[in-house]
Amino acid sequence: MPAQIINGKKISEEIKQEIKQQAEALFNETGVVPGLAFILVGDNPASQVYVKMKGKACEELGFYSITLKLPTETSENELIEKIQTLNSDPKIHGILVQLPLPPHIDEQKILQTIDPIKDVDGFHPVNVGKLVIGLDTYLPCTPAGIQELLKRSGINPSGKHVVIVGRSNIVGKPIANILIQKKEWANATVTVCHTGTKDIAYFTKQADILIAAMGNPEFIKGNMIKPGAIVIDVGVNRINDPNSEKGYKLVGDVHFESAYEVAGAITPVPGGVGPMTIAMLMKNTLKAALNQLKARHILN
Numbered sequence: 001m002p003a004q005i006i007n008g009k010k011i012s013e014e015i016k017q018e019i020k021q022q023a024e025a026l027f028n029e030t031g032v033v034p035g036l037a038f039i040l041v042g043d044n045p046a047s048q049v050y051v052k053m054k055g056k057a058c059e060e061l062g063f064y065s066i067t068l069k070l071p072t073e074t075s076e077n078e079l080i081e082k083i084q085t086l087n088s089d090p091k092i093h094g095i096l097v098q099l100p101l102p103p104h105i106d107e108q109k110i111l112q113t114i115d116p117i118k119d120v121d122g123f124h125p126v127n128v129g130k131l132v133i134g135l136d137t138y139l140p141c142t143p144a145g146i147q148e149l150l151k152r153s154g155i156n157p158s159g160k161h162v163v164i165v166g167r168s169n170i171v172g173k174p175i176a177n178i179l180i181q182k183k184e185w186a187n188a189t190v191t192v193c194h195t196g197t198k199d200i201a202y203f204t205k206q207a208d209i210l211i212a213a214m215g216n217p218e219f220i221k222g223n224m225i226k227p228g229a230i231v232i233d234v235g236v237n238r239i240n241d242p243n244s245e246k247g248y249k250l251v252g253d254v255h256f257e258s259a260y261e262v263a264g265a266i267t268p269v270p271g272g273v274g275p276m277t278i279a280m281l282m283k284n285t286l287k288a289a290l291n292q293l294k295a296r297h298i299l300n
């Protein structure tokens with residue numbers, strides 16, 4: 001029996017509607033609109049598409065947003081100054097510096113300049129630390145999106161073996177930390193595979209829930225998946241496709257056709273984890289607005 005398809009696009013639309021209503025309630029109570037600033041350095045075409053999509057989501061939800069487009073040559077100090085200005089701007093509740101940054105800029109230094117209360121990506125070490133020890137924080141958007149996809153599909157990883165392929169700071173590490181928490185929802189046994197793993201298929205075949213997040217197009221094939229497993233494909237790889245208008249097509253880290261025949265459920269690319277990432281960014285921005293209003297004693 002082929003897999004059930006987990007519709008991230010549809011679930012993300014439902015979540016955005018919920019956030020929109022919560023933001024309207026906040027506005028009625030306080031007159032405040034959640035505000036999000038995007039900083040885009042350089043002209044990476046994929047980054048431009050993502051920032052545009054995120055800006056559109058802000059419009060849809062009635063959030064205030066600004067985009068700073070800076071040239072590739074921007075110095076680290078100039079970028080730090082821009083962030084500091086946004087840190088002290090009361091209309092801006094969230095700051096997102098689109099990654100990757102050009103190689104002459106130290107990514108960690110930049111991420112650590114963002115005020116943790118405005119860190120809607122959840123990348124600041126303070127927020128990473130809070131996640132690791134189980135405190136309330138801004139969850140990184142892609143892991144939060146995966147969590148919400150599972151929750152809303154009625155899947156609780158408790159007692160299950162989750163195998164994550166990929167150990168990035170953006171996806172692999174934070175999703176592992178979310179899923180090992182001693183909480184009613186979570187409580188999974190987690191294995192993290194990476195480029196240092198000798199026989200990846202040995203591990204992936206044991207997964208009740210397989211999360212592919214290593215950025216390697218169509219790497220996970222059907223014969224690496226346990227029959228009935230839940231497969232979450234985090235990959236967004238652009239590969240050349242002369243037949244398409246854009247000249248490229250989007251594929252995941254999972255070879256969909258073969259995986260579909262084996263898995264119990266699977267997320268498609270596009271239309272799976274990607275749209276959830278954007279919905280979670282909106283959720284974090286609303287949360288950031290609430291946190292900042294509380295800090296200023298406008299809300300309690």
Ligand SMILES: Nc1nc(=O)c2c([nH]1)NC[C@@H]1CN(c3ccc(C(=O)N[C@@H](CCC(=O)O)C(=O)O)cc3)C=[N+]21
Pocket residue numbers: 049050053096097098099100121141142236250269270271272273274275276277278
């Ligand atoms: N500071 C920072 N925060 C991020 O959250 C961040 C980042 N940098 N850099 C890049 C990655 C990637 N990312 C995606 C967001 C949405 C889709 C998404 O919506 N994808 C659509 C298709 C998009 C398309 O057509 O290209 C889908 O999968 O259906 C994908 C990928 C956020 N990232």
